[in-house]
Amino acid sequence: MVQTLTLLDLPVDIFYQILYYFKDVGASFDLDHVWRKEENIARQQSIRNLRLVCRCLCELASPLLFPILKVSIDSKSLSIAEAISQSPWIRQGVGSVHVFLDYYPAQLAQDIAAFADFRRNQLQELSRHCDYYAETWFLGGYDSDDETICALPKRVYDSAMGNCQSIVAAWSKYVDPECKHEIDKKQKEYQEILQQGFDEIGQRHLDQQQLIMSGDFVRRLAACIARMPNAHSLAFYDDRNRMRRLDDNPTTILNDKERLRDLMVMPVTWELFEKLGYEGAEILPAKMFSDLPIGIHKAGGILQQLVIGCFPLFGDYSVLTPHLEGAGWADLGTAFEHLTVFEIGKGSMSNLPIRRDYLDAEVQRRITNYLGAALSSTNLEVVDFNLRVLGINDGTKNSRKGHSRIGPSLSDVRWPRIRRIRFLHVELNQEDLESFCHGLGDCLEDVYLSGVTLQDGSWATILDILREKVAKRCSEGRCRLIFSGLDGGELVAKDPRINESIWEDLLIGKNTVDFDFEEPQNIVEAQKYVCGDGVSENPLRMKITRQ
Numbered sequence: 001m002v003q004t005l006t007l008l009d010l011p012v013d014i015f016y017q018i019l020y021y022f023k024d025v026g027a028s029f030d031l032d033h034v035w036r037k038e039e040n041i042a043r044q045q046s047i048r049n050l051r052l053v054c055r056c057l058c059e060l061a062s063p064l065l066f067p068i069l070k071v072s073i074d075s076k077s078l079s080i081a082e083a084i085s086q087s088p089w090i091r092q093g094v095g096s097v098h099v100f101l102d103y104y105p106a107q108l109a110q111d112i113a114a115f116a117d118f119r120r121n122q123l124q125e126l127s128r129h130c131d132y133y134a135e136t137w138f139l140g141g142y143d144s145d146d147e148t149i150c151a152l153p154k155r156v157y158d159s160a161m162g163n164c165q166s167i168v169a170a171w172s173k174y175v176d177p178e179c180k181h182e183i184d185k186k187q188k189e190y191q192e193i194l195q196q197g198f199d200e201i202g203q204r205h206l207d208q209q210q211l212i213m214s215g216d217f218v219r220r221l222a223a224c225i226a227r228m229p230n231a232h233s234l235a236f237y238d239d240r241n242r243m244r245r246l247d248d249n250p251t252t253i254l255n256d257k258e259r260l261r262d263l264m265v266m267p268v269t270w271e272l273f274e275k276l277g278y279e280g281a282e283i284l285p286a287k288m289f290s291d292l293p294i295g296i297h298k299a300g301g302i303l304q305q306l307v308i309g310c311f312p313l314f315g316d317y318s319v320l321t322p323h324l325e326g327a328g329w330a331d332l333g334t335a336f337e338h339l340t341v342f343e344i345g346k347g348s349m350s351n352l353p354i355r356r357d358y359l360d361a362e363v364q365r366r367i368t369n370y371l372g373a374a375l376s377s378t379n380l381e382v383v384d385f386n387l388r389v390l391g392i393n394d395g396t397k398n399s400r401k402g403h404s405r406i407g408p409s410l411s412d413v414r415w416p417r418i419r420r421i422r423f424l425h426v427e428l429n430q431e432d433l434e435s436f437c438h439g440l441g442d443c444l445e446d447v448y449l450s451g452v453t454l455q456d457g458s459w460a461t462i463l464d465i466l467r468e469k470v471a472k473r474c475s476e477g478r479c480r481l482i483f484s485g486l487d488g489g490e491l492v493a494k495d496p497r498i499n500e501s502i503w504e505d506l507l508i509g510k511n512t513v514d515f516d517f518e519e520p521q522n523i524v525e526a527q528k529y530v531c532g533d534g535v536s537e538n539p540l541r542m543k544i545t546r547q
Helices: 011-018 038-051 055-064 076-083 112-139 155-176 184-215 214-228 251-255 257-266 270-275 284-299 329-335 360-373 428-437 459-476 503-509 522-530 540-547
Strands: 069-070 097-101 233-237 306-308 341-343 382-384 419-429 446-454 480-484
Touching: 011 503, 038 480, 076 184, 076 214, 076 459, 112 155, 112 184, 112 257, 155 184, 155 251, 184 214, 184 257, 184 284, 214 257, 233 284, 270 480, 284 329, 306 428, 329 360, 341 360, 419 428, 428 459, 446 459, 459 480, 459 540, 480 522, 522 540
Parallel strands: 069 097, 097 233, 233 306, 306 341, 341 382, 382 419, 419 446, 446 480
Antiparallel strands: none
């Protein structure tokens, strides 16, 4: 009798090929990947079902469960991470750890009036959106561009605005000890929601503070990561819910008490915290920037990829200094010595706050020390560097220009393996920039410099150095170089209305890149000279000679 073969009779290598189709090949340290929620849920459910079939499939499918491990600074999240790290099958599939530096500040957790005021402002912002949408009903539900923006009946928006007024009134009566007005059943429920939210925020604040100040979070998470053989990527973000904007449907929270309860216990983004008027206050979770990499190194882990998607805007920058006992900047450099990828400027760092002058010398020194430690790795292959968030901006159209001065961070770099560089919105002097260019290796594939300002001196020698590095590779189609909005010295930039997708186009291999504006001719000529594209003499030296 011929024995019938079943799926379970297949060789293990065939199983691997089948399971590869369930593998999340997009999983990396890129935050945007995290928000493909429906796709990820379906994929994970398929993997869970496979694990229930038999021991063999359970063993093979388990590593696919958590390609990205997401951890917040709270005891529950940390315990889950520890459980995953102790499972031999599951932990080997973790390739990247995203640490969400959610913040529950003492200023809100210990003062119910301040807490009520903060949440009230959020609700009133939603109410203003509802008011705008409701007004469009008088225009037929369309805006000035004839786009439909009023998706719900007007009564839904009216109800939300009415509820907002009721919530605000109820909370005002609750936090004002002098108020003796009677309240109805609905307002009493709103007051209970306020108190419950305040109590929960207080508990989360204490939990977070204890984990950070005692060092338990760093110690325990570092041990978890060290137990995961493939977890070499680390990313920091301050807002797990950045894609769940409150105004996606502004009526939901105001018309649904359960959603209102959810809002009450949401953490505060760093940007919002600093907008509350607590500029200069310490953002405790930011201690993780230095302490966690050092902790991972001490626990035996190897960090190869680092992404920073949040940063203090005006707070106490002393949090960047290593706080682990006996640790200093040299220890941070050691923790970063295996880095092959370093990215800074994603996540909430895409915002542009009001900043009317350069960072003071002490703040700049701390930032320089931190960046210098990350950039000191000689193994770096990809550097994506956007410090727009630290630039000068007075809020006007003709704002004074100025970027973060990072020259000392780059002056001593030696990157023999570097392949891709993206620098946006930074300032350097001629000496530091020349030294940096000398430190680049001969493997460059993509170079994108945008909004780079030369503080003093000339670009001429810098162009010569870059030409030596990339001209031959560019002519052979092995390297692409783009200059955009370069400024200072002989170059004068136009408004840098750059296409922010340029770098992504380069990464996915597009042969052409579209600009939103025409670069000044001298920058175009400089780019052609460096690339060896029909310009054989340095256009800046020619200009000097003619003068």
